[in-house]
Amino acid sequence: MQKMSDGELFVLCQKYGGEARRWKRKFATLLPEVEKRRLWEKKGFYSLEHFAKVIGGMGESTVRVVLSVYRRVEDKPLLKAEIEKQGFGKVGAVASLPLEEEKLVEMVQTLSKGTLEKYRKDVLLPGYQPVTTLKIDKKIEFRLKKYRQKLGKQEKRPVTLKETLSILLDQVEEKPMVRKSKPSKDGKRYISASDRCRIEEEYDGRCAMCDDPYTEIHHPDRFAKYGTHKRLVPLCKHHHQMAHAGLIENEYDDPRDWRLRDQMQPNSIDRKYVSVIKSTSL
Numbered sequence: 001m002q003k004m005s006d007g008e009l010f011v012l013c014q015k016y017g018g019e020a021r022r023w024k025r026k027f028a029t030l031l032p033e034v035e036k037r038r039l040w041e042k043k044g045f046y047s048l049e050h051f052a053k054v055i056g057g058m059g060e061s062t063v064r065v066v067l068s069v070y071r072r073v074e075d076k077p078l079l080k081a082e083i084e085k086q087g088f089g090k091v092g093a094v095a096s097l098p099l100e101e102e103k104l105v106e107m108v109q110t111l112s113k114g115t116l117e118k119y120r121k122d123v124l125l126p127g128y129q130p131v132t133t134l135k136i137d138k139k140i141e142f143r144l145k146k147y148r149q150k151l152g153k154q155e156k157r158p159v160t161l162k163e164t165l166s167i168l169l170d171q172v173e174e175k176p177m178v179r180k181s182k183p184s185k186d187g188k189r190y191i192s193a194s195d196r197c198r199i200e201e202e203y204d205g206r207c208a209m210c211d212d213p214y215t216e217i218h219h220p221d222r223f224a225k226y227g228t229h230k231r232l233v234p235l236c237k238h239h240h241q242m243a244h245a246g247l248i249e250n251e252y253d254d255p256r257d258w259r260l261r262d263q264m265q266p267n268s269i270d271r272k273y274v275s276v277i278k279s280t281s282l
């Protein structure tokens with residue numbers, strides 16, 4: 001032990017810890033059957049919780065979580081099969097979502113537990129997708145559409161109506177937001193201090209999709225394609241993961257209007273960002 005380096009010690013901790021979680025998970029998968037047969041009673045324990053504590057060193061609250069997750073996946077065999085591989089935390093996070101089972105399985109296999117929990121919160125939040133309808137007459141609509149085309153040509157990409165409006169507003173408002181940031185000279189993934197400042201100010205240092213402080217800066221135009229920092233969006237790590245899993249439907253719109261999809265887009269999953277982080281619970 002003494003001669004072990006910090007690195008070696010850490011590797012061992014991760015190895016044993018991982019094994020411990022794996023076996024604890026396996027133990028937990030037996031509990032529904034133990035409950036069904038009332039094996040705990042037959043073997044002289046006071047309750048299932050007592051049984052789990054003495055035999056498996058598992059706390060009461062964990063037992064309750066385990067049983068509740070199993071109840072919620074009773075009619076979802078595919079998702080149920082993920083419990084042993086992905087853990088109760090991840091499966092439990094999405095088990096009650098009213099989405100197709102296959103889609104849920106895909107998410108559980110791809111996203112981290114924290115991101116899954118955030119996704120659930122987002123899609124279950126009442127009024128999360130506010131629909132704002134703006135009534136305008138034909139004439140103005142025509143002018144807007146013309147201007148939108150012009151912008152699209154300038155930007156060499158499709159521009160949404162919403163974006164067109166916001167660019168127009170930027171031009172007339174007192175302190176216009178600096179929209180055009182210079183392309184970085186060498187095309188490196190570097191974000192200038194002024195860009196960073198602008199984002200900090202515009203989003204108040206928060207994730208564009210929730211109130212958490214932002215930790216990462218996302219390029220909805222996908223840096224690789226354009227090599228510029230035209231649009232930068234601050235996100236927390238969970239919403240960033242969702243963005244790179246193709247879970248955002250309208251990335252070209254203002255991020256405050258972004259809507260979540262009910263399934264990931266396999267083509268837009270970016271493994272560099274959406275690494276499957278092993279669940280740290282069970």
Ligand SMILES: [Zn+2]
Pocket residue numbers: 217218219240243244273
């Ligand atoms: Zn990104």
Ligand SMILES: [Zn+2]
Pocket residue numbers: 207208209210211212235236237238239
């Ligand atoms: Zn967020």
